[in-house]
Amino acid sequence: MAKPRIGYSRRTLLKGGAAAVAATTLPAPMIWAQDIKDVTLRQFGTGVSNLNEVAQKVKEELGFTLEMTALDSDSVTQRAATQPDSFDIADIEYWICKKVWPTGNLQAMDTSKIANYDKIVGIFKSGKLTPESVIAQGTAPHTVGFVDGPDGTSFAESETGWMTLIPTIYNADTLGIRPDLIGRPISNWSELLNPEFKGKASILDISSIGIMDMAMVVESMGEYTYPDKGNMTKEEIDLTIGIFTEAKKAGQFRAFWKTFDESVNLMASGEVVIQSMWSPAITAVKSRGIPCVYQPLEEGYRSWGGGIGLSKSLDGIALDAAYEYINWYLSGWVGGFLMRQGYYSAVPETSKEFMTADEWGYWFEGKPAEGDITNPFGDVLASAGDTRDGGSFYERMGSVACWNAVMDENQYMVRKWNEFIAA
16 A cells, blocks of 8 residues: 655645645555545543544544444453553553553554644654753653664664654643642642641542652652652662552542542542542533632652554555544644643644634643633633642643653552552
8 A cells, every 4th residue: 555645745735736736745556545534543541532523523524434443441451461452552641651652553654644743742752841951850752762773672762763652642640639628728749638627538449540640749748758759679669659658548538449539529528628630531521610729839740641552553545544543643633622622742742723723722831711611511710810720731741740640660650659559
C-alpha cells in the first residue's frame, strides 16, 4: 500500500483542485480514499481520552471507524501486556509503556511520518519544558519515549527518530478539595492526612499512581525525603505505606476510587472533601454547580503523560490509517477538545486554532476569563474574572515534582499496596 506523503490529509486530497497536486506528489496508485472507509481500528485506554466524540470526528473527517474501549489503568496495563491481538491502538500512559514495551506487543513509530513532530513540547523529547527546567523524579516520558530503531527493545536516552508512543495528552495533577466544606486555605499535600478530615479523605486505588501521591504527602509531612520518589527501595515502600496504613486504621479515609466517575461522585456528594483527583473530574463536579478546586500545593504537582502506541501486528492500509489518525490527532481539534477539559495537548499551538482567544487565555495562559468558560459539552466552568487553578501552562507544568512511575521494586510495591487496601 502506497502511503500518502505526510502533509496531505485525505480531506485535502479529496477537495477539487487537489488532484493535480496529488498526481505530482504522491505515489500511485491512489486507492486510499476508496479503501479507507473499510478500515476499522480497535483502540483501548482509560476513560480520560477514549471519548466517543473523538471516534465520531474520525469517522466524519478521516472516513474510517475507530472502536473505543475505556478501562481503568490496571486493566489497560494487563490488556496491553497480555492480549496483543485484541487491539490496534493502545492509548496508554508512559509509566504503563515501561511495563508493556518489554513484552514486544507494540511497534516503534517513525517520527518522520509525524507532521507536527517538531512542535511536540520538549517534555516528551528532551524531558525539559524550557532549557532551564529541572527534570522531575519518576518515569519522565522522555525516558521511555524512544528506542534505537524500528526493532529496538530497550529505551534510548535521547531522540532517535523512533518513538514508543506518540504523545497526546498530559497534565499536572494535585489534590481536589471542596472549599465550601473545608472553609480555610489548603496549601500542602500533608493535608490529605490531617485528622481534621477524618472519614472525609480519599486516595485513588491505582498502585503506581497512588504511591506517588503518598510520597508527596510523606515528604510534605517532613517524615522523609526520597532520593527518587519514583524508584523507592523496599524500606522506603514500607515506610510510605506504613504511614498511610496507620491513617487508614484511624479512619482517615472514606473510600478508595479506581474510576473517574467514582471520584466525581465522592466529591459531588460531599462524602469526601479532599482527595486524589484528575482535572476533568474537577470539571465534572463544577459543571454541576458545586464548588470544587484543583488545589495548587507548595510542594508541586504529580504529573502524567499519555500517548498512542501501535500494535506490533498492525500493517498495510490499517497501519497507514493509524498514522493518518495520529497526524489528525495532533492537528488541533482533539487538542482543543481536551484542553477545554483542563488537559494539555502535546502540540499546544495547533490546539489554539480550535479555541477562542478567551478559552486559550484562560486554559493555557492563566489569564482571567473575559466571559463564560465552558467545557466541550457546554457546561459553564468559569465566569468573567475567574482564573484557572494553578495559573498558566508554564507555571503548572513548570512545578512538576514527580511523574507517575514504575519502580524496580514494582512487584513488592504492588503487594504492599494490596495489603494497605485490605488492611
